[in-house]
Amino acid sequence: MTGDPVDEVRQSADAVPPVSITALRLTNFRSHSELSLRLDRRHVVLFGENGAGKTNILEAVSLLSPGRGFRRATYADMAAKGASGFAIHASLDGPVGPAEIGTGTIAGGAFGSASANGEGGRRVRINGASEPAEAMAEWLRVVWLLPSMDGLFSGGASDRRRFLDRMVLAIDPSHGRRALAYEKAMRQRNRLFADDVRDDLWYESVEAELAEAGLPILEARQRLVSVLQAQIDRLPEPSPFPKSDLTLLPGFEDDVPETIDAYREALAAGRYRDRAAGRALVGPHRADLMVQHRPKAMAARLCSTGEQKALLIGLVLAHARLTAAQTEMTPILLLDEVAAHLDAGRRAALFDILDELGSQAWMTGTDGHLFADLADRAQFFHLSSEGVRPVDAPPSMETDR
Numbered sequence: 457m458t459g460d461p462v463d464e465v466r467q468s469a470d471a472v473p474p475v476s477i478t479a480l481r482l483t484n485f486r487s488h489s490e491l492s493l494r495l496d497r498r499h500v501v502l503f504g505e506n507g508a509g510k511t512n513i514l515e516a517v518s519l520l521s522p523g524r525g526f527r528r529a530t531y532a533d534m535a536a537k538g539a540s541g542f543a544i545h546a547s548l549d550g551p552v553g554p555a556e557i558g559t560g561t562i563a564g565g566a567f568g569s570a571s572a573n574g575e576g577g578r579r580v581r582i583n584g585a586s587e588p589a590e591a592m593a594e595w596l597r598v599v600w601l602l603p604s605m606d607g608l609f610s611g612g613a614s615d616r617r618r619f620l621d622r623m624v625l626a627i628d629p630s631h632g633r634r635a636l637a638y639e640k641a642m643r644q645r646n647r648l649f650a651d652d653v654r655d656d657l658w659y660e661s662v663e664a665e666l667a668e669a670g671l672p673i674l675e676a677r678q679r680l681v682s683v684l685q686a687q688i689d690r691l692p693e694p695s696p697f698p699k700s701d702l703t704l705l706p707g708f709e710d711d712v713p714e715t716i717d718a719y720r721e722a723l724a725a726g727r728y729r730d731r732a733a734g735r736a737l738v739g740p741h742r743a744d745l746m747v748q749h750r751p752k753a754m755a756a757r758l759c760s761t762g763e764q765k766a767l768l769i770g771l772v773l774a775h776a777r778l779t780a781a782q783t784e785m786t787p788i789l790l791l792d793e794v795a796a797h798l799d800a801g802r803r804a805a806l807f808d809i810l811d812e813l814g815s816q817a818w819m820t821g822t823d824g825h826l827f828a829d830l831a832d833r834a835q836f837f838h839l840s841s842e843g844v845r846p847v848d849a850p851p852s853m854e855t856d857r
């Protein structure tokens with residue numbers, strides 16, 4: 457991504473090839489000991505009573521991207537109670553052709569030995585070959601909106617940083633490695649403070665690593681915020697989901713370093729203060745994303761609960777659109793319990809936007825009626841204590857029976 461962000465965004469006018477999950481199989485994943493869904497390209501609606509396992513299915517899909525899934529749980533918690541591991545298998549269809557992706561922790565099973573590559577115990581196989589988790593991004597990108605994100609604007613900065621980094625990661629899978637390198641270098645520098653090391657040479661070496669890891673994080677976040685803002689700006693108005701004005705606070709009090717050398721100098725200049733605090737007081741780990749509700753010219757954190765929800769939906773949809781434009785494949789969208797919070801008009805608008813995006817959206821709700829407008833644009837599954845049942849008719853008719 458180089459050049460004028462607005463020009464890059466204009467390319468999104470071209471149709472982007474869709475990516476769809478055409479089958480999903482879960483083994484010992486949370487409440488699903490065995491689950492098999494056969495799917496087509498349409499949206500997927502999972503409805504049923506509380507605790508039936510709807511969000512668990514979305515969480516399994518979120519593991520088709522690097523990281524620990526959208527709940528950021530331990531792999532031990534993801535394995536069904538009493539089971540030693542879990543497995544997720546997805547068949548995909550997309551611009552690069554069909555693919556089979558498997559991931560899980562079942563030792564000695566389909567994923568090889570416990571010491572195989574992967575993310576701290578999770579292994580990934582793509583078309584039969586063992587791959588790093590990052591390689592899944594060649595086949596699909598996954599974007600989500602969860603009820604737990606409702607407090608994003610009024611909560612702490614760390615949640616917004618994670619949200620921001622997740623948005624970067626959906627477009628640029630190497631961002632995860634940058635964050636790990638940064639955290640490692642920062643821990644090393646903090647260790648020097650804790651051990652009361654005074655030799656400048658030690659600090660210079662670790663600060664060089666910190667600057668080399670930190671600068672690309674600053675740049676990637678700034679780039680994301682610019683292109684996302686450009687994407688938001690060109691969406692039609694008025695919209696049922698209000699536009700955001702975004703400001704990145706990069707985590708530096710004064711000048712933001714633009715070169716590795718400037719970054720190293722900033723770290724050296726702050727060393728005395730950092731030593732007193734025992735940690736780095738400036739840097740990307742102190743960044744924040746400020747969001748403003750454009751039509752109201754009001755900080756998002758001061759908006760009503762409903763306004764914040766609508767703003768967040770708008771932001772996530774704009775990011776999904778941007779992801780499609782920049783990766784040239786539509787992201788899979790996971791929308792957990794989104795429909796219940798919207799009035800009928802906004803719900804219908806959301807469904808229309810999803811169609812226009814071309815993404816396969818996976819949606820959950822306790823009440824099937826909420827999705828009736830989707831009719832044959834979606835495939836429906838009813839979840840209950842008896843299991844998961846595909847439902848042919850739109851859920852309004854089904855539940856009225």
Ligand SMILES: Nc1ncnc2c1ncn2[C@@H]1O[C@H](COP(=O)(O)OP(=O)(O)OP(=O)(O)O)[C@@H](O)[C@H]1O
Nearest residue numbers: 486487506507508509510511512533534535536537
């Ligand atoms: N490792 C696990 N093994 C077995 N069951 C689990 C495991 N982890 C969570 N569960 C169960 O999964 C259920 C929760 O599933 P999930 O969050 O998918 O529900 P849901 O259908 O989305 O419900 P709601 O509508 O209330 O949000 C709970 O009953 C929980 O006890």
